[in-house]
Amino acid sequence: METRALGKHGPLLPALGLGCMGMSDFYGPRDEAESLATLNHALDRGVTHLDTADMYGYGDNERLLAKLLATRRAEVFLATKFGFIRDRADPGKRVVSGHPDYVRAACDASLQRLGVEVIDLYYAHRIDASIPVEETVGAMAGLVQAGKVRHLGLSEAGETSLRRAHAVHPIAAVQSEYSLWSRDVEARVLGTCRELGVAFVPYSPLGRGFLTGQFKSIEDFAPDDQRRTQPRFQGENFARNLALVARIQAMAARKGCTASQLALAWVLAQGDFILPIPGTRRIRNFDENLGALDVTLTPTDLAEIEQVFPASAVAGSRYPEQMMRLLDTAK
Known part of the structure; x- marks a missing residue:
């Protein structure tokens, strides 16, 4: 298993991790037995970096992982997040909080749901624009001092927020959406991570599954699948x-790999500080994704990908307007 460092002072992790969100939320019906089988299979294959958040399934995703952690905690590098407050009565509503009291309460609640004593990597899921980021990260640093958290991370943080946060406490990782069709972090965030020695953890490196080529129309998504509400999946x-x-599918065929593997290999090729976390609840998809580690892209390949899939050609924003306003990435 290829490994990459989590920042300057973090551990070596597998080059590919596993995003667990879709096992409990947003992408259609759940199947707990299938998800647990995939989680165990991931550990058996050496993929130990598991990523969740307290908002996925209103805490149910952390409870799902607790069933794995009960017997295999020592094998797992566990990442979770806080910051989004969801309302069951209005599932589409999102409130972000980075207030110190909330940081501490959210961490304790996650520890309880996960059934663990320490979280390996704890992210602020979004930057709370209502308070200085230094206050949020100061409270997170207190969790490290208390032995509840080992490393700190930020999700969808822009360059300015990252620099300010890093001055308070070392930031081990920034997690943001990054794939062939979501490349806004290339403008400033990736360079800042490289400069500061911060790992970059791309979520949705397969474009929420779109880059796999398996979806041909909006009707391929379950009625409650959130992708139906996202501009990139609508109309023209x-x-x-x-x-x-x-x-990409045509190029992958010439390379002897799948579109998914080509798309993941492209993300991996953008820097050795990048640790993608493609998500799936199915073993067959997991194994396909892992095959990306065997795909070597030459400079000629990368130039061709840039030519056939330029960032400027992607149609539609990656979130609805309400969610786009919560992103700090471009700041």
Whole structure:
């Protein structure tokens, strides 16, 4: 298993981790037995970096992982997040809190749901614009001092927030969406991570599954799948983006790999400080993703990908307007 360092002072982790969100929320019906089988299979294959958050399934994703951790905690590098407050009565509503009291309470609640004594990597899920980021990270640093957390991270943080946070306490990782069709972090965030020695953890490195080529229309998604509400999956945007994926599929066929593996290999090739966390609840998809580690992209390959799938050609924003306003990445 190829390994990469989590920042300057963190451990070596497998080059690919596993995002667990879709096992409990947002992407259609759940199957706990299938998800647990995939989690155990991931550990058996050496993929020990598991990523969750307190908001996934209103805490149910952490409870799912607790069933794995009860017997295999020593094998897992566990990452979770705080910051989003969801309302069951209004599932689409999102409130972000980075207030110190909330940071401490959220951590204790996650520890209880997960059934563990310490979280390996604790992220602020979004930057709370209502208070200085130094206050949020100061409270997170207190969790490290208390022995409840080992490393700190930020999710969807921009360059300015990252620098300010890093001055308070070393930030081990920044997690943001990054793939062939979500590349805004290339402008400033990736360079800042490289400069500061911060790992970058891309979520949705397969474009929420779109880059796999398995989806041909909006009807391929379950009625409660959140992708139905996202601009890139709607109307003309869907068709335009599908044409881009067809180009990647053709190139993958020539390389002797799948579109998923080519897309993941591209993300991995952007720097050795990058540790993607593709998500799936199915063993067959997990094994396909892991095959990306065997795909070598030459400079010629990378240039061709840039030509056939330029960032400027992607149609639609990655979130609805309300969620886009919560992103700090471009700041």
